[in-house]
Amino acid sequence: MNRLVSSLRRPFWIGPLLIFAVWWLAAAGQWISPKLLPDPVSTLAVLGTSVYDGSILGDFWGTLQRTLASFALAAALGVPVGIVLGSDKRIYGALEFAVDFFRSTPATAMFPLFLLIFGIGEESKIGVAAFSAWLVIVFNVAYGVINARPGRVLAARVMGASRMRIFRDVMFYESLPQTCVGLRLGVSYALVVIIVAEMFIGAPNGMGRRIIDAQQVFDLRQMYASIIATGCLGYGLNLLFLTLERRFVKWSGK
Numbered sequence: 001m002n003r004l005v006s007s008l009r010r011p012f013w014i015g016p017l018l019i020f021a022v023w024w025l026a027a028a029g030q031w032i033s034p035k036l037l038p039d040p041v042s043t044l045a046v047l048g049t050s051v052y053d054g055s056i057l058g059d060f061w062g063t064l065q066r067t068l069a070s071f072a073l074a075a076a077l078g079v080p081v082g083i084v085l086g087s088d089k090r091i092y093g094a095l096e097f098a099v100d101f102f103r104s105t106p107a108t109a110m111f112p113l114f115l116l117i118f119g120i121g122e123e124s125k126i127g128v129a130a131f132s133a134w135l136v137i138v139f140n141v142a143y144g145v146i147n148a149r150p151g152r153v154l155a156a157r158v159m160g161a162s163r164m165r166i167f168r169d170v171m172f173y174e175s176l177p178q179t180c181v182g183l184r185l186g187v188s189y190a191l192v193v194i195i196v197a198e199m200f201i202g203a204p205n206g207m208g209r210r211i212i213d214a215q216q217v218f219d220l221r222q223m224y225a226s227i228i229a230t231g232c233l234g235y236g237l238n239l240l241f242l243t244l245e246r247r248f249v250k251w252s253g254k
Contacts, residue, residue: 083172
């Protein structure tokens with residue numbers, strides 16, 4: 001209860017209010033042509049109507065499903081691979097270039113390859129998003145394992161703990177904060193790639209398709225409303241993972 005009260009006291013509303021104020025001033029002062037920037041009140045009204053009549057819910061749910069599917073695949077494969085890489089610096093050194101190379105390659109550049117392999121169905125969109133998130137998760141998990149505090153590892157060795165025991169009871173828990181960072185980044189990457197894939201690969205539904213469809217018919221209020229809804233989805237996922245991290249990794253930073 002005390003945590004809830006303290007969270008409500010935080011001025012989290014300042015950011016949204018500032019964005020609304022700048023947007024309203026820009027629209028009212030016509031800093032940008034009204035044909036390109038509708039006022040925020042009417043845009044939020046369109047968003048509210050879309051939620052009320054349910055027209056946006058199918059697209060929202062479609063994007064959420066694809067994002068979670070690609071993230072789950074990336075996490076299931078990325079965490080164990082990252083642990084293996086981080087547990088042996090020789091293996092990490094041998095594969096570091098490959099991981100960094102593909103991590104630095106824009107995911108959109110991989111679209112043609114995944115289209116050739118999986119076709120234009122759901123598999124290509126989920127595959128390219130999972131690949132992008134997987135690289136981020138692998139890098140962060142490996143980094144967390146490698147940088148486990150040497151003092152605690154040494155203390156466990158002095159007390160006679162086996163290598164497996166050290167890894168399970170020391171290195172694993174030491175790496176969890178960085179692993180959580182990788183998971184948060186991974187779900188964000190997955191959402192970004194899914195949105196772009198829905199726009200340019202195509203999808204039967206999804207927020208990316210909704211945004212590009214509204215842009216093509218010049219329905220700017222609907223376009224901005226869909227962008228706001230997509231931003232809320234990304235913020236909500238990030239907040240969920242941050243809450244889980246604070247709940248289960250209480251020793252982070254200590």
